[in-house]
Amino acid sequence: MTEYVTVDHADAGNARSGAIKLHGPEAFAGMRAAGRLAAEILDALVPHVVPGVTTAELDAIVARMTREAGAVPATLGYRGYTHSCCVSINHVVCHGIPSDRALKDGDILNIDVTPLLNGWHGDSSRMYLCGDVPIKAKKLVQVTYECLMLGLEQAKPGNHLGDISHAIQTHAEKHRYGVVRDFCGHGVGRNFHDAPEVVHVGRPGTGPELRPGMFFTVEPMINIGKPACKVLDDGWTAVTRDRSLSAQFEHSIGITEDGCEIFTKSPQGLDAPPYR
Numbered sequence: 001m002t003e004y005v006t007v008d009h010a011d012a013g014n015a016r017s018g019a020i021k022l023h024g025p026e027a028f029a030g031m032r033a034a035g036r037l038a039a040e041i042l043d044a045l046v047p048h049v050v051p052g053v054t055t056a057e058l059d060a061i062v063a064r065m066t067r068e069a070g071a072v073p074a075t076l077g078y079r080g081y082t083h084s085c086c087v088s089i090n091h092v093v094c095h096g097i098p099s100d101r102a103l104k105d106g107d108i109l110n111i112d113v114t115p116l117l118n119g120w121h122g123d124s125s126r127m128y129l130c131g132d133v134p135i136k137a138k139k140l141v142q143v144t145y146e147c148l149m150l151g152l153e154q155a156k157p158g159n160h161l162g163d164i165s166h167a168i169q170t171h172a173e174k175h176r177y178g179v180v181r182d183f184c185g186h187g188v189g190r191n192f193h194d195a196p197e198v199v200h201v202g203r204p205g206t207g208p209e210l211r212p213g214m215f216f217t218v219e220p221m222i223n224i225g226k227p228a229c230k231v232l233d234d235g236w237t238a239v240t241r242d243r244s245l246s247a248q249f250e251h252s253i254g255i256t257e258d259g260c261e262i263f264t265k266s267p268q269g270l271d272a273p274p275y276r
Contacts, residue, residue, distance in 0.1 A: 002020060002196075002208040002209070003018065003019040003020065004019060004020045004021075004022055004211060005017075005019040005020070005021055005022065006021075006022045006024075006213070007021045007022065007023060007024075007027075008024060008026075016191055016193070016194050016195060017195075018195050019195060020187065020195050020196050020208060020211075020214060021187065021189060021194065021195075021213070021214070021215070022211060022212070022213030022214060023189060023213045023214075023215055023254070024213065027120075027189060027213075027215070027254075028254055028261065030117075030118060030119065030120035031120050031122070031188075031189065031215060031252065031254060031263045032261075032263055033117055033118065033120065033122075034071070034115060034116070034117040034118070034120040034121060034122030034263070035122040035124065035252050035262075035263025035264040035265075036122070036263070036264075036267065037066070037069050037071060037115045037117055037122050038113050038114065038115055038122035038123065038124040038252075038264050039122075039124060039264050039265060039266045039267060040065070040069075040267060041061075041062055041065045041066065041113050041115065042111065042113060042124060042125075042126050042266065042270070043266055043267065043268045043270050044061065044065060045058060045061060045062070045111060045128070046128070046270060046275045048061060049103065049109065049111075049128040049129075049130050050103065050130065050131065051102075051103055051104055051105045051107075051130060051131050052102050052103065053102065053103050054098075054099070054100050054101060054102050054103070055087040055089070055096070055098040055099055055101050055103070055109075056098045056099055056100055058085070058087055058098065058111060059083050059084050059085050059087065059098035060084075062084045062085040062111075062113050063076075063084035066084060066113075066115045069115065069117065070117065070118075071115040071116055071117040071118075072115070072116050073085065073113070073114065073115060073116070074114040074115065074116040074121050074123075074192050075114055078192065081097075081236065083097060083098045084098075084113075085098065085111055085112060085113045086098075086110075086111070086112040086125075086236075087109055087110070087111050087112075088109060088110040088112070088237075088238075088246070088248070089101070089103070089107050089108070089109045090107055090108060090109070090245055090246075091239050091240045091243050091244060091245055091246060092110075092237060092238065092239050092246065093180055093182075093183065093221050093223070093229045093238040093239060093240060093246045093248070094110070094112070094183055094221060094238050094248060095112075095231075095236040095237055095238055096109075096110075096236075096237055097234060097236055097237060103130045103131075104130065104131075105130065105131035105132055106130065106131055106132060106133050106134060106137070107130040107131070107133075108127060108128070108129055108130070108133060108137045108140075108141055108245065108247065109127070109128050109130065110125050110126070110127050110128075110247065110248045110249075111125060111126060111128060112124070112125035112248075112250065113125070114192065116192075119190055120189065120190065121188050121189065121190075121191070121192050121252075122252060122263065122264060123188050123192070123217050123250065123252045123264070124250050124251060124252060124264035125219065125248055125249060125250040126249055126250075126270075126271070126272070126273075127141045127144065127145070127247050127248065127249060127272070127273060128273060128275075129141065129273045129274065136224065136245075137245055138273075139175075140177065140222065140224050140245055140246075140247045141247045141272070141273060142272070143171065143172065143175050143177065143222065143247075144172075144220060144221075144222040144247035144248060144249055145249050145271070145272040146171055147167075147168045147171050147172050147200075147220045147222060147249075148168070148218060148219075148220055148249040148250075148251065150167040150168065150171050151164040151165070151167045151168040151200070151218050151220065152164070152218060152251065152253065152260060152262065153167065154166075154167050155210060155218070155253055155255060155259065155260040156210060156255070156258065156259045156260060157210055157211060157212055157255060157256075157257065157258070158209070158210065159209075159210050160204070160205055160206055160207045160208065160209055160210065161196060161198060161199075161202065161206075161207035161208050161210065162202035162203050162204055162205060162206030162207040163204050163205065164198070164202075164218060165198075165199055165200055165201055165202030165203075165207070166201075166202050166203055166204045168200045168201070168218075168220045169200065169201040169202065172220070172222050177222045177223060177224060178222070178223040178224075178225055178226045178227035178228075178244075179200050179201050179220065179221070179222060179223075179227055180200070180220075180221035180222070180223060180227050180229055180246070181199070181200075181201060181227055182228075182229050182238065183221060183229075183238065184197050184198050184199045184200065184219075185197070185198030185199075185200070185216055185217040185218045185219045185250070186198060186216060186217055187214075187215060187216045188215050188216060188217050188252050189215045194215075194216075196208050196214075196216060198216050198217065198218055198219075200218075200219075200220040200221070210255050211255060212255050212256055212257050213254070213255065214254070214255040215252065215253070215254050215255075216252075216253065217250055217251065217252050217253070218250070218251055218253065219248060219249070219250030219251075220248065220249070221246060221247070221248040222246065222247050222248070223240050223242075223244050223245070223246045224244040224245045224246075225240060225242040225243075225244025225245075226240075226241065226242050226244070228240070228241040228242070229241055229246075249272065250264075251263070251264045251265070252264045
């Protein structure tokens, strides 16, 4: 049986216990600020995603903006990770490590940032199109964003996590895409990763019931090919086993009395490409 626990602003950072935390107004305010910062950073990266720019240069922008805002990158030092964001290109599903790899014309890439601001984690990622991107890649990116938003339409009190998962899976598979099973969304807040786990395949009416005050990410990873992926020897980079393209979008949300609040929505309306 799912356990829920109501937490106040002070004790919201208790160690992960498996119980789903229900947060109050102060926590919503904290997540709103952290989420906005994440969105502003992703907005600012738009003009920098061009052929010839290295992923390390993008990482440096994320690091600078995060610190200038009085926050720290939550990924920096997390389980030994040494960068301020993840940049996942083409067939990389998630957790791509910034490097001297220069972007090429036609690349698609996901940039995942998590500023830790005043104790709250603003976790979000978006896809970017570099130069002249093939139609099939653009379609994958568009459908993946649609998957995220269709899932969020189901994020309301009385529904279950399975309703979100089912909406995502149904839309992806309608386009004959594979939905990654190996990675999932998660509770978020004072803790970077918390209960519940938010898988992106499922049946309606299954999983924990959604209640006001729940914070979690929804972050579907959709492959043009099969769902299977593997982690490379660096211990982080996950790639599609069949080398097919992969795309991902991620929002952090809070369940409200009548739906959900998206903490990481773009202030500039740049939630999905093409970014104009």
